[in-house]
Amino acid sequence: MDHVENRAVDGLIASQLNGRLTRRQLATGVLALPAITALIAACGSDKAKTTSTTGATTAPGADTTLTGATPTTVASETTLAAASGGNLIVAMDLPGGPFDPVGMYDLVAYGLVAQCFEFLCSLGDNSDIGPGLATEWSSNADATEWTFKLREGVKWQKGGDFTADDVAATMDRLVEGGNSGLGGIISKGSVTAPDPLTAVIKLDKAVGLFPYLVSVFNAQTVITPKDWALGNTLDKNPDGTGPWILESLDPTTSAKFKKNPDYWGGPPPLDSVEFQFFPDTDTQVTALQGGNVDVVMQFQASTGTSLFSDSSVDVSVLRAATHRQLWMRCDTGQFADKKVRQALALSLDRDVLISTLFDGKADLGNDHVIAPIYPYFDKTQPQRTRDIAKAKSLLTDAGFPNGLEATLYAGDLQEIKQLAQLVAVQAADAGFKLTASVVDNGSFYGKYWCPAEPKDPPCSGAAEIGIVDYGHRATPDVFLNAAIKTHGVWNSSQYSSAELDTAFEAFQAAPEADDAGRAAAAKNIQKIMNEDVPVCIPYFYNYLSATSKKVSGAQTSALGQIFLAKASKA
């Protein structure tokens, strides 16, 4: 029974419990569900234009590029005459957290904030990161100091010029907020401004790929005005430099933006863009097929099958570093012994997970954050495969000959609910008695992943074991800095390894041109993480999004962001 059916069955059962349905009606409803799902799936028509960075799928439609490790999509430049004006509607998941540019942590917030605010480094056209609020950048020889030349003529939506002082204040807030994956890289006062259009950032240590950390791929690093207060949110103070001005935001339904007529890149062709929130992706898919929305930001292969054969839709399939981390507490509790963590990792049948959850559209994970799309990924590392005998043996060695019981916490987001259930089922063969507890995603982060208390070290109030989502990053720096490094701001496993920290330092210190040095460090990181298993990463899934063929010029990252400054709708 798939996602759609599960939800519908939940509804049926709830209705029966409420006395609205007789048992016969309940049975009728349950029996009818597979037929309805099949009917919806059958509603698509001809073959769709599907694009893929893997090259495995036909790509007659949209232009999809993967330069280096940065997947972005530009929706098809169709031959349809693009009309100016109009309202474009984007379907996305329900928000899971605050719209605080510094404190946000869910992809919906990333997507909305990026409409109003901009980054130093944006997405280049069909390429890697490109000029944004910074037009060019360079570093000193050891990559400890970076100079960003800022764009001239950029204005804040509420008035005033954008200058280097805004960059300096933003960086200070990011340090203070501690949520940007820049921990240990910059300190307060690290930015100097020799002139209003030059920002010099002095790093605490060498980082060869630093521009990626102030780009779209580090979502919290949007530049906010100099006088922006920490804790301010998009809905309370919408004052960015971006192409869209927030008009209204209701977290239960939608957010609407109107075009910024004074945008430095010229007024956007569209009059307005609207982001509608949906509790599940199957409804988003139906809405796109019914013409009610123009873009679905992200969907799962299992629930959006019909889109692949719909001739009115462009589907983009992006190989990316998007993944789930099954964290296990390394400092305390039953998973503190790495043998237990290894046993759990060995109990998973990753091929089954990928075929069941993604219809094969994912890369195997090997319990480290160096995704196969990164150019420095070490292919020679042996892939961890299911080995129940070894898992049982490890559990026995760790003092759990009869297995162990634990609650596996997860948020109800995309395929994670099913993943939690599948993990519980697969791990049971090795002796793990995991109870999957899936809560609404809005509550999950603060309850089980990184509770606000205790603050120090961050995430030390996390549950013993759980599953959390991670969007794409063009480099693994944020994953490593925030989730894996000792006392990282999202380190829910409370993993602490001097060896890993050193390897990460070496990875970051490798100058931009030193591919060999970076690859050597990445190889080391893969080895350490695979051995210690602070997080189990079963797969890196392809980021799927869909756009109506009426839309052109829309650019999506695989981090929940869509860039619509040049978009138009026929």
Place this chain on the structure above:
Amino acid sequence: MTRYILKRLLLALVTLWLLVTAVYFMVNVLPQSVAKSVLGNTALPEAVDRFNLKWKLNDPQLTQYFRYIKGLVHFDLGRSYKSERPVLNVLGGPLVRSAKLAIFALVITVPISIWAGVTAARRRDGKLDRAIVLTGLATSSIPEFVTGALLVIVFGVFLNWLPVISTIPSGTSLIGQVRYLILPALSMAIVYFGYIARMMRAGSIKALESDYARTATMKGLNDRQLIRRHVIRNAIPPTITVISVQIGYLFGGIIAVEKVFNYSGIGQQIFVAVSAKDLPLLQGCVLIVGTIYMLATLTADIIIAWLNPRVRLQVGSS
């Protein structure tokens, strides 16, 4: 009549107070602490203490209860644990949306169902009667969200006549909004048609068989006059009662329909409140739905009393 209405109002207020009290104690006097259920099982004692302090949960239950009642009197339903916004603000938009959908569904359902019920009674045991009864039975046995999904497939995806979701783009005119509400309203109307039509049919048959109907016919009233002046007036009270009960359900009980059509009404808020253990929000939802039930029932009672003097006389003399 005024005395009757005042009595019913007083009774409604007492019922509402009982409802508020029952809901308050049901959600607050749980085996697990409120803080634990909101913060999660793994929450540290310090975090639990801070939460209790912030929301004044350390006060005795009765103190909290009276504070809540005092707030209600001032139209303050408290603040949501999750968003920390006033509950009334959180529920304002969903309430308006639910009201629009419920009213539209009733506008579609009630006249058609009443007409169908009366027609079936007039053609008792005829082909039309059987068709109406069987259709009503069939449609009322299929849950609304199944009907809704089928309507989406037919009218939204295949024919592309109507929107497949009911999220109304901002700036849409009132008339334009109707287009978005047709499918969810229709999916509910199809289900309730059966209930209301059958109720109306039964009442109409009883009225048609009554002595007063026979007398009216003998006095020379034609069929149309008989139906309008005597049958509908006497057959409709039970139907009004059924409709009034359905109104409450249309506001708070259609979570599945709201999900199918991505319509953010009170139903979805109840779901969110339960999922997030957001007790003030949940209490607010229940209170609003309960109030709507009360108002609908009260209105129904008043209409019935107006239609049937015996009812208000009975109440007046008791």
